[in-house]
């Protein structure tokens with residue numbers, strides 16, 4: 313573990329195997345390359361009677377980079393939160409590495425968690441900690457010495473184009489910088505499955521390109537499996553193996569990036585070209601009846 | 614109509630709270646048996662609780678002691694029993710005023726900050742982020758705060774008791790011209806250990822109430838910045854009310 317650079321020649325074993333082996337009752341390392349990393353079967357989720365996810369089924373294979381597109385409010389973030397166990401689906405099964413995490417105790421789930429990295433839509437940095445402590449959070453919790461953790465965090469920060477801000481507090485950063493720190497935090501512990509919730513939102517075009525290249529590199533050098541929510545067609549083209557379009561709670565289409573460009577389907581065309589007029593109905597999206605309420609409280613972690 | 618409406622709203626809040634607090638408590642209890650405990654975080658929270666509340670607690674105590682001396686002088690002067698002031702002051706501070714007033718102050722100071730901190734972390738998805746970074750938010754955020762306030766309340770109350778009795782002494786001796794030796798003797802002569810311990814027991818219970826209510830309000834907060842504001846207000850109001858109710862129950866129980 314001396315060379316921490318993702319771009320360096322050494323291939324670093326992802327965190328997952330290490331942690332799975334540690335756990336006494338945990339399963340053996342998951343190395344089946346033919347079974348899906350993540351699979352959803354008939355997942356339903358509604359808020360106060362309003363269906364947000366309506367019978368979603370999908371599979372993400374090892375090494376695949378899967379992009380989910382859809383109008384804002386379509387339930388993309390809810391989809392990720394269900395997979396992560398932050399929201400409990402009303403029905404359906406979600407398997408990660410062929411295991412149903414909702415069947416497990418909190419401890420078992422937490423023990424498996426290091427194989428997952430998440431970039432939240434709003435970055436969700438801990439504002440009581442400085443930037444490098446945020447990035448190195450998992451390493452510090454795994455009691456890596458502070459100096460080592462800091463070195464690794466600084467390398468991650470450099471990779472996302474933010475050297476020398478390790479000692480700043482999150483409140484001092486711009487939105488785009490927070491997003492990049494969030495990205496560094498998501499990948500710092502070398503997860504093998506990564507969720508990116510709108511990784512390019514709030515970035516300027518140049519930085520968008522830098523991050524797109526970075527995601528692609530990560531994907532190629534570390535063999536990570538990823539689920540990305542994105543609106544940026546350049547990112548979709550550069551980065552995706554499969555694209556799912558979420559519309560009115562259902563997966564409207566699941567196609568390759570190539571097919572996405574060529575499709576004649578008017579609804580997808582409208583989304584890809586970003587036009588106001590077309591078959592997309594907005595009533596669904598602007599319906600605000602699904603505000604968080606008291607009866608949703610029990611399902612959060 | 615307005616009264617009915619506000620009773621309805623209060624009932625709704627109560628029902629909401631009665632669901633929330635046992636839920637939080639169950640989560641904490643389920644984690645009591647096994648580590649990790651995050652001792653460093655417990656220590657840090659203890660420091661924060663102490664630093665935040667010590668000045669207000671002591672100030673409240675000293676003035677309460679002073680007022681107690683003046684007020685009881687008015688009463689006892691009427692039938693010439695001024696020598697009893699000392700006993701009344703120390704008894705009421707130890708048994709009642711120390712824990713209750715410090716509890717109310719800590720509810721306002723610490724309870725509000727717990728609810729606001731956790732609420733902000735909830736609505737900005739920091740609690741979700743903790744979970745995805747392999748850390749149990751209940752262990753990491755809630756338990757250290759709950760433990761800290763339960764541990765610190767009795768300590769604060771001991772100091773407040775001392776300062777409050779000192780306030781009573783200063784006023785009696787220097788303003789009301791009581792004999793200092795008699796005053797000191799009367800302060801302690803009629804005390805029993807139970808007077809002191811019952812105050813500390815109350816303090817720990819009030820600490821538990823403050824910690825549980827304000828952590829639950831923050832942890833289950835929803836609805837953005839406005840939601841955080843509401844959670845904070847509720848944390849303070851419900852903690853304060855519960856402290857007064859629990860105080861009656863505990864007092865009645867100790868009397869038996």
Ligand SMILES: Nc1ncnc2c1ncn2[C@@H]1O[C@H](COP(=O)(O)OP(=O)(O)O)[C@@H](O)[C@H]1O
Pocket residue numbers: 359364382383384385386387388389390391599600602603604605608
């Ligand atoms: N915790 C929650 N409680 C109630 N409603 C929610 C909650 N989270 C999301 N929603 C609703 O679900 C819908 C989808 O939200 P989201 O997944 O964030 O959209 P997006 O596709 O833009 O990421 C929104 O209409 C939102 O109001």
Ligand SMILES: [Mg+2]
Pocket residue numbers: 388389390433509
């Ligand atoms: Mg979203």
